[in-house]
Amino acid sequence: MHRSLPRASALLSALLAAAPAFAQDITLPLTARGNEPFWTVEAAAEGLRLSEPEGKGTVQTLPFTQSTEGGSLILTTTDFTLRIDPTLCRDNMSGMPFPFTATLTRAGTDQSGCAGNSAGLLAGDWTVTDLNGTALPEGLDITLSFADGRISGSSGCNRFTGGYELTGEGLTLGQIAATRMACPPPAMETEQAVLAALSAITRFDIGREGTLLLQSDEATTVLSARR
Incomplete structure (x- = not known):
């Protein structure tokens, strides 16, 4: 099984140097969330775990590969792909700001959300x-x-x-x-x-x-x- 799991900060530090002043380095672990439909992805070195309401989604932790595109981090499993962009995101229900914009792609469908730590x-x-x-x-x-x-x-x-x-x-x-x-x-x-x-x-x-x-x-x- 092939896994490419170097620390994201080492891969992205140079790319993020020109990012907006509010940006944080994209490092794992982090959590990404989306609304309507609701979903959560917990991303850590051990793998990615997708949760959705009523027990839907990938409940087991899946191994992943990672790549970069510009300043973005792309995490790919056999079931879905999670893209993290270093752009400010606001939760579309609460308005809470988050450091990253997230896109969950599954079965050819993109679902938007936010990622990272507001604190x-x-x-x-x-x-x-x-x-x-x-x-x-x-x-x-x-x-x-x-x-x-x-x-x-x-x-x-x-x-x-x-x-x-x-x-x-x-x-x-x-x-x-x-x-x-x-x-x-x-x-x-x-x-x-x-x-x-x-x-x-x-x-x-x-x-x-x-x-x-x-x-x-x-x-x-x-x-x-x-x-």
Whole structure:
């Protein structure tokens, strides 16, 4: 049995160098999902496992071969092919962003979906550029950092910290705790607006050039940030 299983990152690192700023390296394991019809493919070095509602699909783990085309990774079994493209994907039901676009091809039919880990798009250090659609005043440094279920940063005057949860439906921030240093009125007013914006966040998206868009229930962007 022939299997070609080198790490995808080694094969794709040069090809992904010119990919958009939000892109992550395509590495295994990863999960790809599609809606209407619903399907899930769990891809790991041991093989690919396709699951569909009501027990349909390939329940056993199948060996695969892999190849690349441009910046894309193509995983092929005897039953289906999974193509992973390094382009941002949004779940067509929840709107949740994912780092990769997936295409499942089976019996000559293509089914689209998303792949990868949304948390990787959110994780890291960010500098806020806009608050409620308005650019921040010059000289005011507002930062955000997401890591391991915790958010921290500076609200322009004080430091803050709290927890967050990322689910298939959106982004939820827990109670935010902040230091209580006094600052000049303009900075304090901006800080209160920042903390109010944080409490309103229910989802996130990735905009042009990799901008982080933190949004409320109405999909209104309350904070924009760049790495």
